[in-house]
Amino acid sequence: MxxxxxxxxxxxxGSTNGIGFATARGFLAAGAEVVINGRSEAGVAxxxxxxxxxxxxxHGFAGDLSTSEACAALQARHPEFDIVVNNLGVFGPQDFFDTPDAEWERFFQTNVMSGVRCARAYAPGMxxxxxxxxxxxSSESALNIPADMVHYGFSKTAQLAVSRGLAKRLAGTGVTVxxxxxxxxxSEGVADMLQAEVEASGRGLEAVAADFVTTQRGSSIIRRAARVEEVANMILYASSEQASATTGAALRVDGGVVDSIV
Structure with a gap:
C-alpha cells in the first residue's frame, strides 16, 4: 500500500511534540504541506x-487553539485545509472531588472545543x-474512564460523540470523520511523568513504561507503551485515500487495553 x-x-x-509531531512528520514524509501548531513561538520554531x-x-502557527480567538486567527492565515487532525489535548491525574470547575472547563475547551471549532471552520471547504x-x-480513556482522571475521560468520550455525529452530518460528501x-x-509527557522512577531505579525509560502499563493498564496485550510513530501510522491511514470507506469509526491503537472484540 x-x-x-x-x-x-x-x-x-498540538504538534510540537509527541503524537502530534510524529503525525506531522509522517505527513511531510508522504508529500503533504503541513501546519505545525503549538502555544508558543519558541515551541513552534x-x-x-x-x-x-x-x-x-x-509552516508554523503559534496560538492556543483552546480559545476561539486563536482558532479565528488560524483560519484567517490558513483559510483551507484538506486534512485536519485535532490532536491538541491536555491530561493529568486529579481526584474527582479535588477538580474545580475551572479545570473541567480547561479540559473541555482544550480537548473538545478546539476540535469542534477547527472542524466547523474547515469542513465546509472540504x-x-x-x-x-x-x-x-481521542484515547482509550474514552471507553475506560480513569478513576483518577474523570474529567479527562469525559473530554475524550465527548470527542467520540462529536466525531460520530459529524461523520453522520457529512454523509455522502466525500469528507470522512x-x-x-x-x-x-x-510521548514526552509520559516520559516526564515517569522520569522520577527512571532516575530512582536506574532502569531505562521503556522498561519503566512497560511496568507502568502492566500495573496501570493490566489488560494491555502488547504489554508495553506504544511508540508515537505507531499511533501516527493509524492517523495517516485514516487520513488517506485508501481509508475512503472508513468514517464515523473509533480506531483503537491501544495495544489491546480495551477488553472488547468490537
Missing part, C-alpha cells in the same frame, strides 16, 4: 528546526471540494 499526500494541505493541532529538510513544506479528512485524537484512540504511549 502506497500512502501519499502530495498536494494535500494538512493541519495537525523548535519543532520546525527538528524537521530538518522536511521543514521546507511545513465539502465544497468533495474531499476531506477530519481526525479526532474518524477518531483514533491511543492507549499508553511513550
Amino acid at each position: 502506497n500512502i501519499h499526500f502530495n498536494h494535500r494541505r494538512v493541519l495537525v493541532t 523548535a519543532a520546525l528546526a527538528r524537521l530538518g529538510d522536511a521543514a521546507s513544506r511545513a 465539502v465544497a471540494r468533495g474531499w476531506g479528512r477530519i481526525v479526532f485524537v 474518524n477518531a483514533v484512540l491511543p492507549g499508553p504511549t511513550l
